[in-house]
Amino acid sequence: MGKLIDTVAWIHLADGRVLGARSRGEELFYIPGGKRHDGESDRETLLREVEEELTVRLLPQSVRHFQTYEAALHRPGDDRTVRMACYTAEFTGTLAASSEIEELAWLSYADRERTPPVDRLAxxxxxxxxxxx
Known part of the structure; x- marks a missing residue:
């Protein structure tokens, strides 16, 4: 087994759809979040990443663990595994894509194949x- 990529993600639902983000130069949408910095907790990573990507602030007291998933990375020939700890949380501010995000979309189950394997489990x-x- 290859290296483990440790990530956290924010599940934000509205009208039966989940918010997805697509980074510049990428094809797939992912549940917003990202990789942990050394010494960061899940909550610290989640708060930082969501603010960086979506320009909103999660309310720390509202953060709730949903589930943690593991799946192979979606790139052929890459044997790394992604661990994604998913959380829900309330937020303040207006959702907007930051400069690193090409596009935001509200995804339904029909959009499942437009996401990486670990997101599909969620x-x-x-x-x-x-x-x-």
Whole structure:
């Protein structure tokens, strides 16, 4: 098994859809979040990454763990695994894509294949829980 990529992600749902982001130069959408810096907790990483990508502030007291997933990275020939700890949280501010984000989209279960393998696991659980249409 290759190296583990340790990430956190913010599941933000509205009208049965989950917010997705697509980075510049990438094809796939992902649940917003990112990699942990040395010594950061999940919560610290989540707050920093969401603010960097979406220009909103998560309310720390509202952060709740949803589920943690692991799956192979989506690049052929790359044997790394992605661990994604998913959280829900309330926010303040107006959602907007930062300079590193090309596009934001509200994704339904039909968009599952437009996301990396680890995100697809979250889509499956959200659908099974009746939270994603």
């Amino acid at each position: 889509f499956d659980d959200l659908r099974a829980a009746g939270m994603l249409r």
